[in-house]
Amino acid sequence: MLFVELAVTGLVYGCMYAMMAVGLTLVYGLLRILHIAHAGVFALGAYVAVVVANATGSLALGFALALVVSAIAGVAIYRFAYQPLLGHPPFVPMIVSIGLFIVMQEGFRMVFGAYGIAFDDNPWYTSTVAIAGINLNYVEIAMVISSVVLLVGFGLFASLTRAGIGWRATVTDPQMATSFGVDPVRVRYVIFLFGSALAGIAGALVGLLNNYVEPTMGGLVSYKALAIIVLGGLGNVRGTLLASLVLGVVESYGTIYLADVFDRDAIGFLFLIVVLMVRPQGLLGRG
Amino acid sequence: MSAYVASIVSVVGINMILALSLNIITGFCGQVSLGHAAFYGIGAYTAAYLSKLGVALPLTLLAGTITAGLIGVVVGLTSLRVRHDFLAVTTMGIGFVFLGFVRKQKWLGGELGISGIPASGLDPLAYALLIVGAAAAVIAFTVWLKRSWMGFTFDAVADDEDAARTVGINVSTYKLTAFGIGTALAGLAGGLYIYFARIILPDTFDFVQSIAILTMVVIGGTGSVWGIVASTIALTLLPEVSRAASDYRLLIFGAMLMLVMRFSPDGLAGLVRRRTTP
Amino acid sequence: MHKSFIGAALAAGLLFATGASTGASAQIKIGFHAPQSGPAAADGKSSTIGAEIARDWINEKGGVLGQKIELVIYDDQNRPEQAVPIANKLIGQDKVVAAVSGSYSAPTRAAAAVFQTAGIPYFSAYGVHPDITSGGNWAFRGVTLGGPQGKGAAKFISTKFPKAKVSMLTMNNDFGQSIADGFKEVAPKDGLTIIKEYTFGLGERQFGPIIASVKADNPDVIYAIGYYFVGGPLVAQLRAAGLKQPIVAAQAFDSMKLMEIAKDAANGVFVVGGMDRQRKTPPDLQPFEAEFKKRAGYDTEAVAANCYSSVMLVVDAIKRAGSTDPKKIRDALAATKDFPMLTGKLGYFNAIGEIYMPLEVTVVKDGTFVGATVIDDKTILAPPGK
Known part of the structure; x- marks a missing residue:
């Protein structure tokens, strides 16, 4: 029973990681940038949700604004931080990204206070429902559902719409895509818009799940998301999804059975290193 | 030199060794590492553990240097398997694994770290001079290394690994050498640190520390020596001059990282070069 | 060219560092450090406010030994390599007669060694690492180990x-x-x-x-x-x-x-080891809670109460010593009996400066x-x- 419960908990975390990591891997696939400030967007989503929800009393409004604001923030980050640096070696935008993440974290601390903020009214997070004997709270269920909906939505977008096909073409061969009339700059905006919205919603959901939004909340998740996208084979969306779920489950078991030797945060990375030594391209190879 | 100046000079010296040691791996040989603090930690833990057993200062420093270098070579093996961004994230993972492991080791003090480290036997001023001497030696060594035949080979590997291989350079050997030297020097910095702080806790060697070291390198100018020397001094003294505005300190730090990279991606060294050669 | 640039940077830094510490004289200076930026800033902020309330209330009542007290406050970012220069600066430049740490274990332990060597009493308000006090008899702890x-x-x-x-x-x-x-x-x-x-x-x-x-x-x-x-x-x-x-x-x-x-x-x-917020004793607890809320905008944190009481105790020791001689302050601190801390009644300090206090x-x-x-x-x- 415990064994199954651990697997289920792990999969729920996996969904959370996936919402975070997919945006990262999309950005990487397109621009070859390790977008560490993505974690800042994640925390931004959480802050917008909690501040708006507490001010207006409407959680729905909070989430809607979280989605909009983080999407805009993502596009702004691309436009002002990354676009001017596209010709430089990859560590240059990466350092800029680290700097931006520090600025965002400290900015949250100064604007919203060093102590975090809790939701005044958070009806879901202590109410649970038992599914086959396993307790899940409503936020966890919402997390699973929204990750599935958003990611399936993205899959449909990528395979059915003109913009989606343009995106895939740009990732595979930018020059060829351009010559077929795809505007690469527009594709980048779309990717940042979508990936950041996803991260913002993930942040808002995690804020709800912890009932606590704090300046540093992006940190740990971002390191893990980096491990996940490498594990998935940088730029490979399917690999990233698989890696998210696998890491969630591995951590879940590791927390209980490996705790005397390694802490939980190390377990994920240990797993990453072992996998990379066997498969340097990640689980499913590069996208 | 007052005790206060001596302690600032000590921190500058230790940071300088750390930054220059990472520069050998990342700057000279082109292998981005986000886990350098782990080797700083390995050196510190080795030296601290031995110092508690009563081993004398020169030997603890030596042992810290060698242990960090040996483990560094092993970790360098990963750079033969994975490249570029994969390597960056792998080395970041190594930092986390090191911390996660040390935290749980009772014989290394676990979360309480190692404290009660014996005094160096030198007064703070003399110890600061020892650190400065070590930093000067490291500067001299890296200047020599950069101009040496090995430095040129590193350059070739950093520029284009595959091209280097086709002209008959044994890329693997050079990568491992860079990792070995760079991590050994980080271990030396760790050893020097323990007699300065007299306590080590796992969190001192966390990811933030790795980023801080990397920051000194990139702001100075990846691959340059004097640029990094200057950036280490500037970045270490920054908190001293801005203690009053402490609330904004990390914010300024982050903003500076962005601005330097945005307007002079090759750091201070690049800025100076462009100024002097119009 | 390179060398002159470095020289200039170094000189500028040292100039700033030494020029910054000229404050008003004829005040009794007590050092204080806490993490005020970065991830640990939350507790650092509360700590600092707690210590400042103690300072202001003491000065409103005329200070100690006929002089006002001044808190010299620095940010240690919760890092030991920041705390060591801060300790040296407090001792050498600022000439404090005693110091209080409103910080966690690592910076506090690193600074304790410096204060020990210099012979300046040092008070850890809430750092729990057992080794903070074990370096000698100049460090005290205001919280149960x-x-x-x-x-x-x-x-x-x-x-x-x-x-x-x-x-x-x-x-x-x-x-x-x-x-x-x-x-x-x-x-x-x-x-x-x-x-x-x-x-x-x-x-x-x-x-x-x-x-x-x-x-x-x-x-x-x-x-x-x-x-x-x-x-x-x-x-x-x-x-x-x-x-x-x-x-x-x-x-x-x-x-x-x-x-x-x-x-x-x-x-x-x-x-x-918690703190009953409704307690009527000591008499300054309820006013402290009100004042803290006014200044901070949120309710009293235990670390703030710890830092408030630590400053109060150090000043009380200066008063009992009747002198600002660090040695006499240390002896007075060591002789403390039954001092009313906000977190409980301090019983005594043992030989290495560890506190005995009933746990609430x-x-x-x-x-x-x-x-x-x-x-x-x-x-x-x-x-x-x-």
């Missing part, structure tokens, strides 16, 4: 829930480990059975796997050692998972944020901490000697 705190918790649990089977949830840091070690040392002797100890990092907010496993263990009591920001989500998730067992927690759960995060789920949680146990009721019992056991809580 981790070991005795853990033993106190075992005593409390075994009295209230005799023969209980306990699941331990321990946070991965020096605070967590030292309390857990103390608890594990005496728990079996007190008739308690430890089923399993789970550990988690400071960044952890989701405890699904641990809770699933605790549920399978089915303990009588859950003993949680961690900060309020892990404690809040932890308590809420334990309750949401249907675990109804009593939860006993360690000191650092003591924050009003606990109730904000965990809401009703926090009700009934015991905090060993609080329980969360209607959104605040109220007193449950007081553990005043001279053998269990005895501060360890050398």
Whole structure:
């Protein structure tokens, strides 16, 4: 029973990681940038949700604004931080990204206070429902559902719409895509818009799940998301999804059975290193 | 030199060794590492553990240097398997694994770290001079290394690994050498640190520390020596001059990282070069 | 060219560093450092406000020895390599007669060695690392050590829930480990059975796997050692998972944020080493809570109370010494008996400067901490000697 419960908990975390990591891997696939400030967007989503929800009393409004604001923030980050640096070696935008993440974290601390903020009214997070004997709270269920909906939505977008096909073409061969009339700059905006919205919603959901939004909340998740996208084979969306779920489950078991030797945060990375030594391209190879 | 100046000079010296040691791996040989603090930690833990057993200062420093270098070579093996961004994230993972492991080791003090480290036997001023001497030696060594035949080979590997291989350079050997030297020097910095702080806790060697070291390198100018020397001094003294505005300190730090990279991606060294050669 | 640039940078730095410390004279200077930026800034901010309230109230009443006191405050970012220069600066440049640390263990321990060498009394308001005081006789601690705190918790649990089977949830840091070690040392002797100890990092907010496993263990009591920001989500998730067992927690759960995060789920949680917010003694507790809320905008944090009392105690020692000679202040501090700290009544300091203070146990009721019992056991809580 415990064994199954651990697997289920792990999969729920996996969904959370996936919402975070997919945006990262999309950005990487397109621009070859390790977008560490993505974690800042994640925390931004959480802050917008909690501040708006507490001010207006409407959680729905909070989430809607979280989605909009983080999407805009993502596009702004691309436009002002990354676009001017596209010709430089990859560590240059990466350092800029680290700097931006520090600025965002400290900015949250100064604007919203060093102590975090809790939701005044958070009806879901202590109410649970038992599914086959396993307790899940409503936020966890919402997390699973929204990750599935958003990611399936993205899959449909990528395979059915003109913009989606343009995106895939740009990732595979930018020059060829351009010559077929795809505007690469527009594709980048779309990717940042979508990936950041996803991260913002993930942040808002995690804020709800912890009932606590704090300046540093992006940190740990971002390191893990980096491990996940490498594990998935940088730029490979399917690999990233698989890696998210696998890491969630591995951590879940590791927390209980490996705790005397390694802490939980190390377990994920240990797993990453072992996998990379066997498969340097990640689980499913590069996208 | 007052005790206060001596302690600032000590921190500058230790940071300088750390930054220059990472520069050998990342700057000279082109292998981005986000886990350098782990080797700083390995050196510190080795030296601290031995110092508690009563081993004398020169030997603890030596042992810290060698242990960090040996483990560094092993970790360098990963750079033969994975490249570029994969390597960056792998080395970041190594930092986390090191911390996660040390935290749980009772014989290394676990979360309480190692404290009660014996005094160096030198007064703070003399110890600061020892650190400065070590930093000067490291500067001299890296200047020599950069101009040496090995430095040129590193350059070739950093520029284009595959091209280097086709002209008959044994890329693997050079990568491992860079990792070995760079991590050994980080271990030396760790050893020097323990007699300065007299306590080590796992969190001192966390990811933030790795980023801080990397920051000194990139702001100075990846691959340059004097640029990094200057950036280490500037970045270490920054908190001293801005203690009053402490609330904004990390914010300024982050903003500076962005601005330097945005307007002079090759750091201070690049800025100076462009100024002097119009 | 290169060298001149470096020289200029170095000179500029030193110029600033030395030029910054000219303050008003004829004041008694007390040093203070706390993390004010970065991830640990929250507690640093509360600490600093607590210390400043003490300073202002003392000065309103005319200061000490006919002079006003001045707090020289620096940001240590919770890093030891920042704390060492700060300690040297406080001693050499600022010429403080004593210093208070409103910081965590690592910077406090590193600075303690410097104050020890210089012979300046140094007071750790809430750092729990056992080694802070062990470097000599110039460092004092204003909070009960981790070991005795853990033993106190075992005593409390075994009295209230005799023969209980306990699941331990321990946070991965020096605070967590030292309390857990103390608890594990005496728990079996007190008739308690430890089923399993789970550990988690400071960044952890989701405890699904641990809770699933605790549920399978089915303990009588859950003993949680961690900060309020892990404690809040932890308590809420334990309750949401249907675990109804009593939860006993360690000191650092003591924050009003606990109730904000965990809401009703926090009700009934015991905090060993907590602070009863309704207490009428000492008489300055209620005014302090009001003043703190006014300045900070949020409710009193225990670390703020610790720092307030630490500054009060140091100044009291200066008064008793009748002098600003560091040696005499140290002796007066060491001779302190029955001083009313906001967190409880300080009994005495032992030979190495460790505090003896009864441990208050609080329980969360209607959104605040109220007193449950007081553990005043001279053998269990005895501060360890050398």
